[in-house]
Amino acid sequence: MSKREYDIIVWGASGFTGRLVAEYLFKNYGVNDSLKWAMAGRNQAKLEKVRAEVADDSVLMVIADSQDMDSLNAMTSRATVICTTVGPYAKYGTKLVEACIKNQTHYCDLAGEVQWMRRMIDKHHAAAKASGTKIVHTCGFDSIPSDMGVYFVQQEAIKRTGKPAKKIEMRVKAMKGGMSGGTYASMSEMKVEAEKDKSIYGILADPYGLNPEGERSGPDRRDLMKVVYDETAKSWIFPFVMAGINTRVVRRSNALAGYPYGKDFQYDEAMLSGDGIGGRMKGLATAGVMGLVMMAKPGSLLKKGVDAVLPEPGEGPNKKERENGFYNLIFNTTLANGSMARGKVTGDRDPGYGSTSKMLAECAISLAVDELPEVAGMLTPAVAMGDALLKRLADNAGLTFSYKEV
Ligand SMILES: NC(=O)c1ccc[n+]([C@@H]2O[C@H](COP(=O)([O-])OP(=O)(O)OC[C@H]3O[C@@H](n4cnc5c(N)ncnc54)[C@H](OP(=O)(O)O)[C@@H]3O)[C@@H](O)[C@H]2O)c1
Numbered sequence: 001m002s003k004r005e006y007d008i009i010v011w012g013a014s015g016f017t018g019r020l021v022a023e024y025l026f027k028n029y030g031v032n033d034s035l036k037w038a039m040a041g042r043n044q045a046k047l048e049k050v051r052a053e054v055a056d057d058s059v060l061m062v063i064a065d066s067q068d069m070d071s072l073n074a075m076t077s078r079a080t081v082i083c084t085t086v087g088p089y090a091k092y093g094t095k096l097v098e099a100c101i102k103n104q105t106h107y108c109d110l111a112g113e114v115q116w117m118r119r120m121i122d123k124h125h126a127a128a129k130a131s132g133t134k135i136v137h138t139c140g141f142d143s144i145p146s147d148m149g150v151y152f153v154q155q156e157a158i159k160r161t162g163k164p165a166k167k168i169e170m171r172v173k174a175m176k177g178g179m180s181g182g183t184y185a186s187m188s189e190m191k192v193e194a195e196k197d198k199s200i201y202g203i204l205a206d207p208y209g210l211n212p213e214g215e216r217s218g219p220d221r222r223d224l225m226k227v228v229y230d231e232t233a234k235s236w237i238f239p240f241v242m243a244g245i246n247t248r249v250v251r252r253s254n255a256l257a258g259y260p261y262g263k264d265f266q267y268d269e270a271m272l273s274g275d276g277i278g279g280r281m282k283g284l285a286t287a288g289v290m291g292l293v294m295m296a297k298p299g300s301l302l303k304k305g306v307d308a309v310l311p312e313p314g315e316g317p318n319k320k321e322r323e324n325g326f327y328n329l330i331f332n333t334t335l336a337n338g339s340m341a342r343g344k345v346t347g348d349r350d351p352g353y354g355s356t357s358k359m360l361a362e363c364a365i366s367l368a369v370d371e372l373p374e375v376a377g378m379l380t381p382a383v384a385m386g387d388a389l390l391k392r393l394a395d396n397a398g399l400t401f402s403y404k405e406v
Contacts, residue, residue, distance in 0.1 A: 004105075005078045006038050007368040009062055011096070012085035013039035014046040016180045016316040017110065017140075020357035021083060021364075023054035028396070031058045035365065038062050040075060041086075066092035072099040081106045083364035087182055088189035089137075090116035097135060101128045106367040110140040110360060112183075112245045113190050114209055115200045121210065121378045129377035136384045138249050139363040140356035144381050145329055145345045146170055146246035146269065147253055148390055149401065151382040153331050153343035154261050156403040163336035167266040168343075171233050172240055175327035177350030180316030188307075192298050210248040211255045218263065223247065224270050227283040232332045232340070235272045238283035241290055243269035253380040272330075316353055325350020341405045348398035358397040366392055 010025070012018035022039050029035040039055070040062040041047045047061050062078065064071040066086060076082055076099040086092045089111040097120055100107040111117055117137050128135050138147070150168055157165040194200040203209045207223070208216040223243045230237045240246075246269055254261045273283035296303035317325070331343030347355040363381060366372065370388040381389060393399040 004080050006036050007079070008035065008037040008081045008083055008364045009040045009075060009079040010037065010083045010085070010364070011040040011062075011064060011075065012087070014041040014043060014050050015085055016182055016314055017353055017357055017360075018085035019050050019054055020322075020353055021085060021361045022050070022059070024357055024361045026055040026059060029365070031055070035369070038079075040064055042066070066095060069095055069099065072096055073103060076100050076103040076105040079105055081108065081364050081368045083107075083360060084109045085182075085360070087111065087113075088186040089113050090186075090189050090193060094120070097124060100135060101131055101133050104131050104133050106134045106136075108136045108139045108360060108363045108367060110356065111137040111186075112140075112142045112242070113186055114245055114248060115190060115193060115203050117210060117378075118203050122213070125212075125378040132376045134367060134372075134376055134384045135378050136363065136367070136381055137378070138245065139360045139381055141327070141347075141351035141359070142242045143246040143249035144359045144363075144389075144393070145327070145347065145351075145399065146242075147249050147380055147382045148393060148399075149329060149331055149343060149345040150250050150261070150267065151253065151386065152345075152390060152401045153333055153341070153403055156343070157333065157335055157341065160341075160405070161335050161337050164261045164265065165333045165335050165341070166262070166264065167334040169230070169232060169332040170246075170267070170269040171230070171235075171237065171330045171332060172269070172271040173328045173330050175325075175351055177325040177327075177352050177354075178317035178321055179310060179352060181311035181313040182316070183352060184310045185313050188298070188303075191296075195298055204244060207247060208251055210252040212252075215255045218251065219266050220247070220251065220268065224268065227273075227280060227287055229280075230270070230272075233272055233330070235275055236279040236283045237270035238273055238287040239290065240269045240271045241294070249380050253382040256375075256377075256380065256383045317350055322350045322354035325354055327351045327355070335405075339405065341403060344400070344402045346400045355398065359393065359399075362392040362397045363389065 013022045038060045042065040064075040090113045154164050207220040227238045273279045327347045329345045333341040349355040366385045
């Protein structure tokens with residue numbers, strides 16, 4: 001790809017997460033030194049206001065609207081990578097993907113909307129591959145810690161036993177953080193689409209819903225839907241709301257890379273709530289509240305009630321909440337020789353925004369400047385960026401990756 005005016009354009013920089021990405025880039029990379037980047041959005045005045053708060057006027061601005069194809073073509077032809085936080089992606093993201101492929105511009109986003117990603121894969125994988133463009137969804141808390149955590153644990157397992165692990169159970173041991181209005185809007189949009197087209201519920205329930213066509217089967221079953229006791233973790237476990245995205249991304253990584261984890265590899269995710277009656281009650285209570293939020297149908301009284309207490313687009317956890325946030329994920333691993341190992345991934349900020357904005361920014365930089373595997377198409381973080389991203393996350397983004405035999 002020829003050198004462009006910008007290495008990266010951050011589109012959506014006026015929004016809650018985009019602003020954090022711009023702030024991170026400015027603080028850690030400057031603007032015209034090793035990295036050339038610009039802030040983009042649809043509204044010049046809003047962008048100027050955010051720029052004054054998180055950077056200075058050495059950061060240039062680009063105007064592009066999701067409904068204006070000319071503006072998207074113009075923007076994508078100026079950068080090596082578009083890093084987009086303009087969501088809900090199902091509502092605003094489709095034309096940008098088309099423009100990136102047309103102009104051979106790499107792309108990363110924070111999409112967690114499985115039904116939209118399925119549509120993008122079906123429509124664009126072949127063209128993106130042919131044009132040498134890397135389109136990478138899920139570059140935030142969903143699904144980098146899961147995708148890169150499994151990538152890391154499998155490398156360690158192969159180093160020690162010569163074979164990939166047969167099974168990994170990711171368990172959320174602890175996490176602290178809040179939700180933004182943009183994320184809630186994306187969850188709501190998914191529900192609206194699924195109510196209009198019920199086949200979407202089938203895509204969301206399919207454990208291999210993001211796998212390449214013809215490779216949508218394997219040993220994994222549907223995500224956990226109830227509270228059960230996990231003998232390996234010695235704890236009650238309950239459904240993890242991100243499992244429906246993360247597990248699909250891990251399975252797609254395995255398939256796209258030619259099954260380095262094996263065709264019979266099993267993977268699932270859940271949250272730990274502790275041992276004994278207290279652990280069970282905590283699991284039941286949390287799963288119950290989550291279930292209510294997820295089940296609320298568009299237009300229903302329940303949905304209106306949930307809408308009233310959750311943030312509006314543009315809002316989210318404040319600086320203190322982001323800085324006090326963290327996550328700790330355990331990867332209980334059954335090795336090929338039958339023994340057990342445990343991987344761990346931690347993050348030093350709240351998962352959804354403080355940590356996500358650093359992960360997304362590092363993905364954009366990696367796509368722009370790192371020596372990466374010669375792959376193209378609709379990719380996953382592990383397949384697109386592999387070792388280069390693992391190093392960036394540990395060196396710069398506050399993540400830790402560790403592994404031990406138990
Ligand atoms: N995967 C993860 O871990 C994770 C974490 C965080 C967020 N997310 C996702 O990231 C997305 C953004 O979340 P957020 O909280 O940052 O949302 P937000 O604050 O609502 O920001 C949305 C951005 O999109 C822009 N936008 C809206 N319509 C547009 C259009 N027609 N053309 C161009 N730009 C437009 C907005 O511009 P204006 O300012 O002009 O309105 C704003 O900059 C959501 O889809 C969310 O689900 C995912």
